[in-house]
Amino acid sequence: MTDFTMQKDADGVALITWDLPGKSMNVLTMEGAAELNALIDDALADEAVKGVVITSGKKDFAGGMDLNVIAGMKQGGAQGVFDGVMGLHHLLRKIELAGMDFKTKKGGKPIATALPGTALGIGLELPLATHRIFAADNPKAKIGLPEIMVGIFPGGGGTTRLSRKLGAMAAAPFLLEGKLSDPAKAKAAGLIDEVATDPVAAAREWVLRATDVDLVKPWDAKGYKMPGGEPYHPAGFMTFVGASAMIHGKTMGVYPAAKALLSAVYEGALVPFDTALKIEARWFTNLLMNPSSSAMIRSLFINKEALEKGANRPEAPDQTVKKVGIIGAGMMGAGIAYVSAMAGIEVVLIDNAQEAADRGKSYSTGLLDKAISRKKASEEKKAEVLARITATTDYAALQGCDLIVEAVFEDPTVKAEVTKRAEAVIPEDAIFATNTSTLPISGLAKASARPEQFIGIHFFSPVDKMLLVEIIKGKETGPRAVAKALDFVRQIKKTPIVVNDARFFYANRCIIPYINEGIRMVAEGVSPTLIENAAKMMGMPLGPLQLVDETSIDLGVKIAKATRAAMGDAYPDGAVDDVIFKLADAGRLGRKSKAGFYDYDEAGKRQGLWSGIALAWPEADTQPELTEIQHRLMYIQSLEAVRALEEGVLEDIREGDVGAILGWGFAPWSGGPFSWLDIMGAARSAEITDGLAAKFGPRFATPKLLSDMAAKGESFYGKFGAGKVAA
Numbered sequence: 053m054t055d056f057t058m059q060k061d062a063d064g065v066a067l068i069t070w071d072l073p074g075k076s077m078n079v080l081t082m083e084g085a086a087e088l089n090a091l092i093d094d095a096l097a098d099e100a101v102k103g104v105v106i107t108s109g110k111k112d113f114a115g116g117m118d119l120n121v122i123a124g125m126k127q128g129g130a131q132g133v134f135d136g137v138m139g140l141h142h143l144l145r146k147i148e149l150a151g152m153d154f155k156t157k158k159g160g161k162p163i164a165t166a167l168p169g170t171a172l173g174i175g176l177e178l179p180l181a182t183h184r185i186f187a188a189d190n191p192k193a194k195i196g197l198p199e200i201m202v203g204i205f206p207g208g209g210g211t212t213r214l215s216r217k218l219g220a221m222a223a224a225p226f227l228l229e230g231k232l233s234d235p236a237k238a239k240a241a242g243l244i245d246e247v248a249t250d251p252v253a254a255a256r257e258w259v260l261r262a263t264d265v266d267l268v269k270p271w272d273a274k275g276y277k278m279p280g281g282e283p284y285h286p287a288g289f290m291t292f293v294g295a296s297a298m299i300h301g302k303t304m305g306v307y308p309a310a311k312a313l314l315s316a317v318y319e320g321a322l323v324p325f326d327t328a329l330k331i332e333a334r335w336f337t338n339l340l341m342n343p344s345s346s347a348m349i350r351s352l353f354i355n356k357e358a359l360e361k362g363a364n365r366p367e368a369p370d371q372t373v374k375k376v377g378i379i380g381a382g383m384m385g386a387g388i389a390y391v392s393a394m395a396g397i398e399v400v401l402i403d404n405a406q407e408a409a410d411r412g413k414s415y416s417t418g419l420l421d422k423a424i425s426r427k428k429a430s431e432e433k434k435a436e437v438l439a440r441i442t443a444t445t446d447y448a449a450l451q452g453c454d455l456i457v458e459a460v461f462e463d464p465t466v467k468a469e470v471t472k473r474a475e476a477v478i479p480e481d482a483i484f485a486t487n488t489s490t491l492p493i494s495g496l497a498k499a500s501a502r503p504e505q506f507i508g509i510h511f512f513s514p515v516d517k518m519l520l521v522e523i524i525k526g527k528e529t530g531p532r533a534v535a536k537a538l539d540f541v542r543q544i545k546k547t548p549i550v551v552n553d554a555r556f557f558y559a560n561r562c563i564i565p566y567i568n569e570g571i572r573m574v575a576e577g578v579s580p581t582l583i584e585n586a587a588k589m590m591g592m593p594l595g596p597l598q599l600v601d602e603t604s605i606d607l608g609v610k611i612a613k614a615t616r617a618a619m620g621d622a623y624p625d626g627a628v629d630d631v632i633f634k635l636a637d638a639g640r641l642g643r644k645s646k647a648g649f650y651d652y653d654e655a656g657k658r659q660g661l662w663s664g665i666a667l668a669w670p671e672a673d674t675q676p677e678l679t680e681i682q683h684r685l686m687y688i689q690s691l692e693a694v695r696a697l698e699e700g701v702l703e704d705i706r707e708g709d710v711g712a713i714l715g716w717g718f719a720p721w722s723g724g725p726f727s728w729l730d731i732m733g734a735a736r737s738a739e740i741t742d743g744l745a746a747k748f749g750p751r752f753a754t755p756k757l758l759s760d761m762a763a764k765g766e767s768f769y770g771k772f773g774a775g776k777v778a779a
């Protein structure tokens with residue numbers, strides 16, 4: 053296999069083309085790096101070569117590092133990672149110095165990169181090591197260093213080069229937030245040097261004109277000073293102190309990547325460039341040896357992508373949706389209509405009254421107007437998307453729909469009637485999906501004449517923002533319905549998980565106990581501030597009390613009443629109800645009523661925790677240990693995930709982990725509940741949950757699966773990581 057090839061022309065320009073065989077996007081492999089190294093050696097040694105242009109044979113430049121490279125390096129332990137990274141540094145540094153005499157900075161050969169499109173991760177770190185970067189005038193191209201998003205940082209010199217090129221402050225959004233830019237913005241920010249219609253031609257021209265001084269990077273020139281100041285410069289001092297505080301404030305110290313990145317920049321800024329690269333490699337090694345980074349890469353990159361590509365799709369012919377009927381144009385229906393129309397699917401949006409249907413459609417108008425004002429969409433695009441949505445009250449319009457998504461009131465009688473009315477019109481082979489959040493699918497399927505074509509497609513609110521869709525199989529749901537749901541989710545570019553039918557399915561089953569545990573603690577007299585901070589310090593995006601304010605306290609009351617009615621004496625959450633019923637009675641319904649566990653100002657902006665909590669539920673004199681609160685909040689979710697697996701609701705731990713992060717923000721640094729349990733270890737977890745169960749009750753009882761795994765020294769990914777565990 054040849055990833056890189058070189059052609060030398062009569063003018064003395066060597067064109068190196070990166071074109072990974074059999075892939076639509078270039079990623080850097082071990083073999084590729086070795087090939088590039090050999091070609092650079094050849095070009096530098098060949099007297100006929102005056103300069104080099106590196107480009108891609110594909111429409112994009114590169115998507116980043118092949119993650120197998122990282123996995124391969126890790127097999128050699130910390131030394132393996134460090135040596136692997138240093139190998140890459142040597143190659144890039146060779147490109148940067150390009151054969152020049154380091155003392156006189158003369159005699160090097162100019163090397164430029166020409167980016168036809170997207171350049172991410174190592175796909176930008178390599179260009180940053182060259183002397184000039186040309187990008188095609190391609191507004192669709194994305195340029196940046198997104199590593200931080202999957203729990204690592206740019207470890208191929210990108211951290212050191214970019215912070216020295218732009219200064220720590222200007223580099224921060226690209227390094228710390230993984231900000232991506234189109235070529236024009238990348239040029240304005242100083243990430244790349246030029247935007248050209250034909251970047252290869254422009255790069256070639258530049259290479260032929262370049263002189264010795266053009267090849268010397270600022271950090272290799274005499275008297276280099278870091279833009280914005282080094283750490284001991286008064287301005288730099290402020291930047292680093294501020295950045296350190298900001299990172300801790302934002303991540304609560306749970307994301308090792310942000311800390312390691314900042315350390316690499318700070319320590320690197322104090323020493324010469326080559327030592328800085330070594331420091332960067334050390335921090336990168338430190339990070340890769342931290343289980344959080346492997347877990348994040350596994351869930352947020354590898355497994356998320358596998359699920360999106362249909363890892364659990366049953367064998368069935370292509371089920372691409374052409375025309376979707378959405379019944380109920382309320383909050384959810386309107387959102388589902390928008391994402392469907394955006395994906396190019398024809399939409400029939402039905403409600404009881406024409407006004408309601410129109411209001412549902414106008415939700416799309418609003419979102420498109422907002423996108424236009426942010427220059428993310430055009431008037432033509434808006435017209436095109438809106439033209440796909442037919443808002444009506446007439447069920448006859450559902451003729452020809454190959455998929456129905458029902459999002460009417462959460463009432464089985466209404467849903468049954470809607471199912472019958474729709475099935476009277478739609479084609480025999482159409483699939484009918486319900487967006488119910490609480491009603492069992494198998495029960496709702498009783499209203500259907502074709503229960504094998506009946507399925508749950510559970511969206512999260514707001515539909516246009518939330519990335520997860522939970523697909524629920526009822527008892528009689530057939531494989532084609534699952535394939536249809538998965539193909540639909542793929543069309544609308546979301547991530548699916550497929551689960552079996554049980555109370556609250558998967559996501560709500562785990563998140564409700566989290567909220568309830570926080571509320572229970574309030575009733576016990578635990579300080580609400582302590583509860584909220586304990587959750588955030590574990591990496592939960594919202595504390596349980598803020599979360600229930602967001603989802604609304606009356607919804608909590610509604611769910612509590614329905615659950616109590618269904619469970620009778622076995623209902624375990626009386627202590628929780630005392631608190632939320634009291635808040636609901638006082639009209640404190642959460643953010644929407646501008647009063648809940650928190651106070652809100654007139655504009656609905658959250659202020660502090662409500663002082664009335666302490667009056668109704670006085671804080672105990674002795675507060676529990678932070679760790680105990682964190683264990684309660686994390687295990688209450690994770691044990692529920694294990695039970696869902698044990699009971700066969702969840703069939704694949706990959707779905708359990710990806711679904712938890714995307715569905716309710718389960719501490720992303722951990723890779724999800726199963727990854728977190730693996731990080732903790734089954735034995736240690738069982739010991740902790742046994743203790744919690746003894747102190748707080750059977751909701752913490754160690755599931756048999758976990759205690760068996762503890763006894764055998766097993767891990768979830770060791771045991772179930774390869775995929776499905778149940779059919």
Ligand code: NAD
Nearest residue numbers: 380381382383384403404459460461462487488489511513
């Ligand atoms: P909503 O009250 O905003 O909208 C329901 C809409 O259905 C209303 O516009 C109503 O007029 C319409 N409707 C009622 N009966 C109808 C009928 N017979 N024919 C046509 N239209 C009819 O409710 P929502 O929040 O959009 O929820 C809808 C469904 O989605 C519910 O099953 C709910 O449990 C589920 N769900 C809600 C959320 C959420 O966060 N709100 C999340 C996931 C799932």
